[in-house]
Amino acid sequence: KRGRVEKFGVSANYTLGISQPTHITKVTNAAEWATMANEVCKYKNEELRYTPEEIRKYADGSDPWRYPSTDWFGETLKDWTLQHNANLTLSGGTEKLQSFISLSSRFQDGVFKNSASKYAQHDLRINVDGKVNNYIKVSVDASMRMEQADSPTRGTAEIFRDLMTATPNKPAYWPNGLPGPVIDEQNQSTPVVDATPVSGYVTGENYILNLNAKVQIDIPWVKGLSLTGTAAFDRGLYYSKKFSRKYELYAWDGVSESTDGLPLLVKGEYGKSRSLTQRLDIQKEHLLNALINYQRTFNEDHNVNVLAGAECIEENSNWFSAERRNFTAEYPDELNFGDANQQFANGSTPGMNRWLNYFGRLNYAYQGKYIAEFVWRYQGSSKFAPKTRWGFFPGVSVAYRISEENFWKKSKASEVINDLKLRASWGKTGNDLIDPYQFYSLYKKHDFDFVTGDPLTNTPAYREFLAANIGAQWEEANQLNIGFDMSLLNNRLLITADYFNNLRTKILIPQSESVPDWTGLTGVLPDVNLGKVRNKGFDFQVAWNDRIGNDFIYRVSLNGGHAKNKIEFFDEAEGGLPWQVQTGHPMHSDLYYEVLGVFQTEEDLKKYPHMEGARPGDLIFKDVNDDKEINGEDRVRIHKSDVPTWTGGLNLYFKYK
Numbered sequence: 001k002r003g004r005v006e007k008f009g010v011s012a013n014y015t016l017g018i019s020q021p022t023h024i025t026k027v028t029n030a031a032e033w034a035t036m037a038n039e040v041c042k043y044k045n046e047e048l049r050y051t052p053e054e055i056r057k058y059a060d061g062s063d064p065w066r067y068p069s070t071d072w073f074g075e076t077l078k079d080w081t082l083q084h085n086a087n088l089t090l091s092g093g094t095e096k097l098q099s100f101i102s103l104s105s106r107f108q109d110g111v112f113k114n115s116a117s118k119y120a121q122h123d124l125r126i127n128v129d130g131k132v133n134n135y136i137k138v139s140v141d142a143s144m145r146m147e148q149a150d151s152p153t154r155g156t157a158e159i160f161r162d163l164m165t166a167t168p169n170k171p172a173y174w175p176n177g178l179p180g181p182v183i184d185e186q187n188q189s190t191p192v193v194d195a196t197p198v199s200g201y202v203t204g205e206n207y208i209l210n211l212n213a214k215v216q217i218d219i220p221w222v223k224g225l226s227l228t229g230t231a232a233f234d235r236g237l238y239y240s241k242k243f244s245r246k247y248e249l250y251a252w253d254g255v256s257e258s259t260d261g262l263p264l265l266v267k268g269e270y271g272k273s274r275s276l277t278q279r280l281d282i283q284k285e286h287l288l289n290a291l292i293n294y295q296r297t298f299n300e301d302h303n304v305n306v307l308a309g310a311e312c313i314e315e316n317s318n319w320f321s322a323e324r325r326n327f328t329a330e331y332p333d334e335l336n337f338g339d340a341n342q343q344f345a346n347g348s349t350p351g352m353n354r355w356l357n358y359f360g361r362l363n364y365a366y367q368g369k370y371i372a373e374f375v376w377r378y379q380g381s382s383k384f385a386p387k388t389r390w391g392f393f394p395g396v397s398v399a400y401r402i403s404e405e406n407f408w409k410k411s412k413a414s415e416v417i418n419d420l421k422l423r424a425s426w427g428k429t430g431n432d433l434i435d436p437y438q439f440y441s442l443y444k445k446h447d448f449d450f451v452t453g454d455p456l457t458n459t460p461a462y463r464e465f466l467a468a469n470i471g472a473q474w475e476e477a478n479q480l481n482i483g484f485d486m487s488l489l490n491n492r493l494l495i496t497a498d499y500f501n502n503l504r505t506k507i508l509i510p511q512s513e514s515v516p517d518w519t520g521l522t523g524v525l526p527d528v529n530l531g532k533v534r535n536k537g538f539d540f541q542v543a544w545n546d547r548i549g550n551d552f553i554y555r556v557s558l559n560g561g562h563a564k565n566k567i568e569f570f571d572e573a574e575g576g577l578p579w580q581v582q583t584g585h586p587m588h589s590d591l592y593y594e595v596l597g598v599f600q601t602e603e604d605l606k607k608y609p610h611m612e613g614a615r616p617g618d619l620i621f622k623d624v625n626d627d628k629e630i631n632g633e634d635r636v637r638i639h640k641s642d643v644p645t646w647t648g649g650l651n652l653y654f655k656y657k
Contacts, residue, residue, distance in 0.1 A: 001091070002127055003100040008092030018080040021111065030069035030169040031059035043617065058169060065263050066254055068171040068180075072163045075172040076112055076192050083108040093129075100127040112159075112195035116152040116202075121145065135220050141212040146205070153200040153244050153272070154189070162191040174250060178265060181251040188270050193247055199271050200244040207237045224296040230289040238281040243333045244272040274327035276338055281319040288312050305363040313355045320347030351436050354382040371399040371423075381432040384472055385439035391474035395427025419487040426481075430474035434508050438526045442466040469526040477504045497540040500563075507531025513571045530571050533587060537563035537645075553655040560648035579624060579636045588642055591635035594622040 028036065034050040041048050050058075057067040087104040102125040110117025125143045132138060152159065162183055171180035172192045182188050193199055211233045219225040246269045256264040291309040298304065322345050324338025331337035359377040376394045383389070402408055403420040446461035483498035506529035512522050539561030547553045570582045580591055597620045599605050605614060609623045611630050624634040 001089075001100050001102070002129060003091050003093045003098030005095055005098060006092050008090065010088070010090050012086075012088045014084070014086045016082075016084045018082060019108075020080050021077070024073050024077070025164065027073070027164070028168060029058070029071070030067070031055050033168050034058055043615075064171075064175050065252070068169065070166070070168045070170060070172050072166045072168070072172060072191065076159070076163055076195055078109075078111055078113055078115075081109045081111050096131050098129045101125070110151075112152075113192075114196040114198075116150060116195060116197045116199075117156075118150050120148040135218045137216045139212075139214045141210075143208075143210045145208045147208075149204045149206075151202045151204075152195050152197075153202055153242060154194045159191045159195050162187060162189070162194070166191065174252070174263075174265065176262075178250045179248070181249055181268075182270060190249060193249070193271075198247045200242070202240060202242045204238070204240045206239070209233075209235045222294075225292070225294050228289075228291040228293065230287070230291075232285075232287040232289075234283075234285040236281075236283040238283070240279045242277045243275070245274045245327075246271045273325065274329070274333075275323065275325040276327065276333055276335055277321060277323040278335060279319060279321035281317065283315070283317040285313070285315040287314075301367050303363070303365040303368075305361070307362075308360040309358075311355075311357040311359070313357075314352060315354075316349075316352045318347070318349040321345065352382070353436055356380045367404065369401045369404040371401070373397045375427070377430075379430060379474075381474070383432050383434060383436045383438070384474070385470045388471060388473040391430045391476075393428045393430050393476075395425065395429075397423065397425035397427075399423040417486060417488050418491050419485070421485045423484065424482045425479075427479050429477045429479065431477065431508075432474055434472070434527045438466065438472055439468055439470045441468040464524055467521065467524045467526055469528055471529075472508060472527060473506065473529060475504065475506050475508055475529070477502055492544060492546050494543040494545070495540070497538065499536075499538045501536040502534070503568075504531070504533045504535070505529075507533065509571055511571050513573045530569070531567075532569040533565055533567050535563060535565040537561060539563075551657050555651075555653040557651045558648070559651075560646070562646050564645050565643070577625070577633060580633075582637065585637050585639055586641045586643065589637055589640060591637050593619075593630075593634060594624070594636050596620040596622050 034055050038048045038050055054067060057063050058069050061067075061069060083106070085104065085106040087102065089103075090101040091099070093099055102123070104123045105121070107120045108118065109115065110119075123143065123145050125141075127139070127141045129139045130137070166183040170183060172190065173179055179190060179193055181190070183190050189199075213231045215229045217227045219227070248267050249270050250265040250267055252263045252265050254263075258264045289309065289311045291307060293305070293307045295305045296303075322335060323343065324335050324340070325342040326339035327333065327337060357377060357379045359379075360375070362374045363372070365371045374394070374396050376392070378390065378392050380390045399421055400423075401419070401421045403414065403417065408414055408420075441464055443462045444465045446463045448461060449458040450461050451457065452459050480501045481498055483496065486495045487493065488495070508527035508529055509531050510525040511528050511530060512525055515521055515525060539559070541557060541559040543555060543557035545555045565586050567582050567585055567587060572581055572583065582589070599608075599610065599614065599616050599618050599620055601616055604620075605616070608620060609628050609630050610618065611621070621630050621634060622636075623630060624636060627633075
């Protein structure tokens with residue numbers, strides 16, 4: 001937002017809200033779980049694990065010590081979480097100087113009970129616009145943001161995985177309030193504790209500063225000509241502190257009791273030993289941009305807009321971390337109280353990335369009916385070798401507003417269709433989103449030293465971890481788009497539709513499939529320009545705007561689209577099975593067995609190949625290669641992936657005054 005020429009005013013607002021997950025997966029209770037476990041035993045011809053009486057006790061809760069029924073989501077997640085947002089703004093100014101100042105603060109609590117998670121953010125924004133004279137304008141924008149984020153030592157995805165897999169016949173908490181045993185021997189943990197500060201914490205503080213300055217000069221002796229210069233400076237400091245500690249869980253063998261007749265719980269220590277890791281990341285980015293723009297209308301019919309510019313961008317980052325272990329419980333969780341013999345440090349400077357861009361745009365419109373535009377960008381990236389780092393990316397678009405023609409305005413069609421624009425465009429864009437310095441051979445310290453000299457001395461060894469590719473260049477995407485914009489019925493009905501066909505070529509991927517393992521190169525291969533993927537489809541939006549009387553205004557809009565991608569070339573091993581290759585299939589498609597039916601009898605098993613141990617009731621998998629065996633070679637790549645082909649949305653807007 002910008003300040004305006006008006007009396008300075010102050011506004012403040014505060015919002016308070018509550019939220020909850022939109023959907024929680026419904027899982028079985030202990031009685032249902034025990035029943036299904038018995039069904040598995042029946043299938044395997046094994047003795048049933050649970051008697052009808054035990055299943056009844058799981059269901060009625062009459063013996064929560066021996067037969068608990070745990071709702072793990074209910075024990076771990078809150079029903080509602082609190083969030084609030086406060087904002088204070090000051091805005092106004094004179095013809096010579098306008099300013100906008102905003103101060104805001106927001107907070108959101110975590111979804112876990114006794115949560116180790118919470119987030120707070122505080123923002124300050126200052127936008128100042130000045131007018132030096134009738135030809136020179138300046139603006140300075142500054143924004144500062146502080147983020148404070150706390151979280152558990154285990155990731156949220158891991159905790160939710162445990163909530164999904166924890167069996168309901170184990171207690172989250174015993175009836176006396178003590179935490180129950182581990183959910184399984186592999187994880188050696190329980191989500192009701194992992195989600196809290198009891199197991200440790202991760203706290204983060206981020207400080208982000210963005211500064212932008214802009215100067216615009218209108219050349220008085222050339223009408224329509226202006227010069228613009230922009231400078232931007234961004235700096236980010238990201239600090240994190242992770243402290244892990246052991247915690248106590250309680251198990252019961254189901255038999256042992258204390259002298260007072262209560263179950264005798266056995267205490268055990270779980271989690272990671274006391275350790276502290278602190279890390280600081282620093283990120284810097286600078287941008288300089290210069291534009292020259294010429295805009296004129298000739299003879300009231302010909303509108304011309306020409307723009308040319310240059311831009312340079314530089315970004316850099318580095319980080320370091322320090323760790324100490326073996327903290328004792330009586331000392332604070334600060335680095336100097338850890339064991340000096342168990343301390344570790346690490347850090348890196350990934351390097352500096354630079355881009356230099358020259359670009360331009362030419363627009364022409366005749367009477368607002370015939371519109372054409374040509375754009376171009378000549379861009380260099382430091383991520384590529386000098387001979388290949390430059391790419392040229394042009395684009396062209398045309399549009400025809402047929403509704404502006406006299407014959408249209410005189411026709412009855414104009415009474416229904418108030419505005420109609422047909423348009424088409426083609427453009428080429430580039431992508432360099434790869435790790436930098438891949439045109440060099442890169443080395444890293446080996447895990448083992450080698451011994452030299454007399455006396456013997458351990459000498460660090462280094463190994464190549466990335467081979468050089470001096471031929472890597474920009475990925476390219478050719479994008480074709482055809483569409484129309486239409487308004488009908490006195491501009492109450494708006495329709496927009498587009499067809500697109502995009503072809504990405506020279507996609508940068510490692511050649512890890514076609515290079516054999518015996519070469520010893522598969523672990524050090526750089527990205528090369530190999531991939532080729534096409535994505536095509538359509539999207540649309542239909543909106544209805546209207547009012548009822550003078551006080552009620554409403555808008556209903558529906559949007560949707562269909563998009564499907566196909567790999568036209570990808571790195572694949574020679575001699576791959578035709579029904580398993582990625583080429584010709586969507587990105588991220590996977591391999592599956594094709595199901596023909598279900599084995600009903602032992603006779604069915606004798607008639608058709610099956611996996612070892614199959615029995616009546618198992619699925620019949622197709623023997624794709626007809627080798628009378630069912631194995632991994634019978635899996636077939638399908639024409640589907642986890643990327644949806646159909647998307648859509650509905651928006652409703654109402655206003656009453």
